[in-house]
Amino acid sequence: SYVAKLSDFGLVRSGPPQDKSHVTTQFMGTFGYAAPEYKATGHLTIKSDVYSFGIVLLEILTGLRAYDPKRPEAKPNLVEWARPRSYGKDKLWTIMDSRLECNYDADSALRIAQLALTCLEQKSKQRPSMFKVVEELESIEAASANKILRNA
Numbered sequence: 001s002y003v004a005k006l007s008d009f010g011l012v013r014s015g016p017p018q019d020k021s022h023v024t025t026q027f028m029g030t031f032g033y034a035a036p037e038y039k040a041t042g043h044l045t046i047k048s049d050v051y052s053f054g055i056v057l058l059e060i061l062t063g064l065r066a067y068d069p070k071r072p073e074a075k076p077n078l079v080e081w082a083r084p085r086s087y088g089k090d091k092l093w094t095i096m097d098s099r100l101e102c103n104y105d106a107d108s109a110l111r112i113a114q115l116a117l118t119c120l121e122q123k124s125k126q127r128p129s130m131f132k133v134v135e136e137l138e139s140i141e142a143a144s145a146n147k148i149l150r151n152a
Contacts, residue, residue: 054119
């Protein structure tokens with residue numbers, strides 16, 4: 001059984017207005033979800049929340065936590081663990097939550113994995129806006145619905 005545990009990642013609201021950046025000396029947020037630039041410099045931007053959402057997408061696909069010190073291969077960070085495993089449809093199954101027992105559309109899962117990786121780009125300027133993220137998720141949903149209708 002899946003229980004939603006998503007809460008507010010709106011760190012940007014406590015920081016900069018619009019596209020401005022903000023520097024904080026006190027870490028805010030949940031460990032494992034902070035964008036690299038925020039951890040390194042304290043700079044907080046709108047794209048910091050995009051990074052956090054990418055982590056959530058990875059958690060949904062993998063069924064794993066953002067940070068787990070007991071994760072194999074000495075990679076407690078989910079991004080570091082998943083990134084090398086999630087390129088291409090032939091590797092996607094290696095990160096997918098085994099509890100799903102392959103009961104998912106592989107094309108949709110691959111597109112979501114690609115979207116997650118785009119949200120998790122190291123450089124914030126290379127991440128999409130949340131508007132673009134929503135557009136892509138809606139496109140994935142529409143394609144999946146069309147596939148279901150064709151197969152019915």
